[in-house]
Each structure stands twice: as structure tokens, then as C-alpha cells.
Amino acid sequence: MWLIVQQPQPDDYVLATGETHTVREFVELAFKEVGRTVVLKGKGLEEKGMDQRSGEVLVEIDARYFRPLEVDLLLGDPSKAREKLGWRHRTSFADLIGKMARADLDAYKRNLL
Amino acid sequence: MSDASKVALITGATGQDGALLAELLLKKGYVVHGAKRPSSSFNTGRVDHLYRDPHESGVRFFLHYCDLTDPTNVLRVREETQPTEVYNLAAQSHVLTSFEMPEYTSNVDGLGVLRLLEAIRVLKLTERTRFYQASTSELYGRAQEVPQTERTPFYPQSPYAVAKLYAYWITINYRESYGLHASNGILFNHEGPTRGETFVTRKITRAVAAIENGRVQRSISAILTPSAIGARRRTMLRACG
Numbered sequence: 001m002w003l004i005v006q007q008p009q010p011d012d013y014v015l016a017t018g019e020t021h022t023v024r025e026f027v028e029l030a031f032k033e034v035g036r037t038v039v040l041k042g043k044g045l046e047e048k049g050m051d052q053r054s055g056e057v058l059v060e061i062d063a064r065y066f067r068p069l070e071v072d073l074l075l076g077d078p079s080k081a082r083e084k085l086g087w088r089h090r091t092s093f094a095d096l097i098g099k100m101a102r103a104d105l106d107a108y109k110r111n112l113l
Numbered sequence: 114m115s116d117a118s119k120v121a122l123i124t125g126a127t128g129q130d131g132a133l134l135a136e137l138l139l140k141k142g143y144v145v146h147g148a149k150r151p152s153s154s155f156n157t158g159r160v161d162h163l164y165r166d167p168h169e170s171g172v173r174f175f176l177h178y179c180d181l182t183d184p185t186n187v188l189r190v191r192e193e194t195q196p197t198e199v200y201n202l203a204a205q206s207h208v209l210t211s212f213e214m215p216e217y218t219s220n221v222d223g224l225g226v227l228r229l230l231e232a233i234r235v236l237k238l239t240e241r242t243r244f245y246q247a248s249t250s251e252l253y254g255r256a257q258e259v260p261q262t263e264r265t266p267f268y269p270q271s272p273y274a275v276a277k278l279y280a281y282w283i284t285i286n287y288r289e290s291y292g293l294h295a296s297n298g299i300l301f302n303h304e305g306p307t308r309g310e311t312f313v314t315r316k317i318t319r320a321v322a323a324i325e326n327g328r329v330q331r332s333i334s335a336i337l338t339p340s341a342i343g344a345r346r347r348t349m350l351r352a353c354g
Contacts, residue, residue: 080263
């Protein structure tokens with residue numbers, strides 16, 4: 001954002017990683033952070049994610065969170081920002097999830113959540 | 114050291130992006146004015162570590178009440194803070210909520226941007242102010258091509274995205290009409306530990322912490338959105354910066 005504002009000429013830029021990931025991947029990596037493997041069972045609204053070892057249900061689907069309309073495959077091409085601003089993302093998908101999970105685990109320990 | 118020539122006004126300063134931007138600009142020596150909506154409960158958790166009592170000396174971070182639905186309020190905050198750079202990060206940014214509050218979302222996310230731009234124009238500050246508008250990948254909606262670039266046509270799919278489409282174009286309109294240094298950053302998903310608790314990524318990592326600490330014995334249904342695990346290949350997460 002700051003780099004965009006510092007340019008001699010105003011312009012519009014896409015900021016993205018050029019990668020796409022599913023929420024499913026996010027769930028798997030987040031639970032991996034605490035040593036749990038998520039196994040998926042069932043279909044559609046009945047699909048559930050279980051802990052491979054204990055069989056505990058870790059994730060479920062709730063139709064209340066469906067949107068009336070959903071967006072298509074969003075995948076940004078950051079070429080312009082890379083060429084004109086020298087900007088590129090620095091945090092990988094896995095590192096991001098690790099950081100977020102550890103921050104929430106830490107907050108729990110300190111009774112902040 | 115403070116550089117008096119660099120003064121930023123950040124709307125949405127208490128949000129994920131606003132707080133990170135405030136921290137970055139303070140490190141760069143800016144005076145930073147953060148705008149936040151009034152609330153009867155504390156909502157400054159992300160900027161508390163930056164805040165110091167304004168009665169102390171050398172303070173460079175200030176908070177102001179500002180609501181983009183209130184035109185005279187926007188004008189006064191703009192006039193009082195005299196920023197050289199305005200970063201508009203304020204929005205009702207929750208897509209699902211925008212279906213429930215479409216008019217409010219349009220007012221804040223669409224007309225709110227116009228109010229900020231008009232404040233710059235009316236105060237005759239177009240030549241000494243730079244403007245950043247937080248645009249969004251939601252503008253692409255029913256994506257017309259993959260991957261999306263700055264030239265991909267927009268097809269918004271929610272009241273949020275439609276309001277942001279107005280914001281995108283009114284920003285360009287003020288750039289082309291009045292020569293304002295105004296730019297759009299079209300950001301795809303950007304997540305982090307301070308992401309709002311109602312967004313799916315943060316719901317998942319909070320759920321991991323809750324389950325691991327035995328607070329939730331079994332399922333975390335309703336904590337996760339359907340896209341958390343459903344076959345919604347279309348939903349994706351992306352790291353930024």
C-alpha cells in the first residue's frame with residue numbers, strides 16, 4: 001500500500017501471491033500444527049473432518065454460512081506489482097497458517113481467547 | 114525521528130490492515146492519524162501497543178472518531194489532521210454480512226469513499242494529498258478470466274463487491290477529473306494472526322486452539338463455514354506480505 005502511494009504516478013495494482021489454495025488445505029495444515037491428521041468422511045452437507053487417531057469430529061459444515069452467490073476461482077496475477085513496485089509476497093501459505101495457529105494457541109495459554 | 118512532511122490518515126485503523134499499516138508508517142517516521150468508529154466497548158486491541166497518551170511529548174500516533182457515513186465528520190477529520198497521504202481501509206468488509214446489510218454496506222464502502230474524496234476536493238487539497246483505496250479481489254466475482262490482472266473485467270457477486278466497484282471507479286474518476294494522486298490496491302485474500310475472528314481462516318485457527326485446550330470436546334460445527342471443508346474448490350486463501 002505504502003509503495004503504491006509513493007509512486008510518481010497514481011495507478012491501480014493487483015496484490016496477490018499467484019497461488020490458490022482451498023479452505024480444506026487450510027484446515028489440514030492448521031490441525032497438522034498440533035499433530036492431528038484430518039480425515040474427511042461423508043458428502044455434501046454431511047461431510048465431516050475426523051481426527052485420524054481419536055475419531056473425534058474436528059470440523060463440520062453449517063449451511064447458515066452459505067452465501068446467496070459465491071465467487072468463482074479467484075487467482076491474482078501480481079506481475080504488474082512485481083515489475084513496477086518490486087513487490088512480492090514473502091510468507092508461504094504453510095508458514096502463514098503456522099503463525100496464525102501458534103498465535104491462537106499462545107493466546108489460549110495466556111487466557112486471552 | 115518525526116518528519117513533519119509525512120502525515121498519514123488511516124481509516125479503519127483498528128482493523129487488521131490498518132493496525133499493521135499504522136505500525137509500518139510510524140517506523141518510517143510518519144505522524145499517523147487513525148480513524149475509528151465510536152463503540153461502547155473497547156475495539157482498539159490491534160493498536161493498543163502503538164498508542165501513547167497524547168499529553169506526552171513526541172507522540173506521533175493519534176486516534177479520531179470517524180464514521181464514513183457522516184459527511185461533516187469526515188470533512189472535519191480531514192481538515193483537522195491535514196494528512197499528506199490518506200489510506201482508506203475502512204469498510205463493512207464481511208461479504209456474507211453485506212447480503213444482510215446491503216444499504217449500510219453500500220453507504221460505507223461506496224459513498225464513504227466519495228465523502229473522503231470530496232473532503233479532499235472541497236478543502237482544495239488535491240495537489241498536496243495522495244489517496245489509497247483498498248479495493249478487493251471480490252470485484253472479479255464471476256471471474257471473466259483466470260488469473261485476474263488489472264485489465265480483467267469486473268463482475269461483482271455481492272452487495273459488498275458492488276459497493277467496492279463504485280469505490281474503485283470513483284477513485285479513478287477523481288484521479289482523472291481533478292489530477293488527484295489516487296490509486297487502487299486490488300488485494301486478494303490476506304490473512305494473519307490479527308485477522309478478524311469472523312473470517313474463516315481465523316475461525317479455523319481459533320478452533321484448533323480451542324480443541325487442543327479441551328475447551329470444545331467434540332465438533333466445532335457452526336464455527337466453520339461450509340467452505341471450510343465442503344467441496345468449495347472455489348474458495349481459497351492466499352497469503353500476502
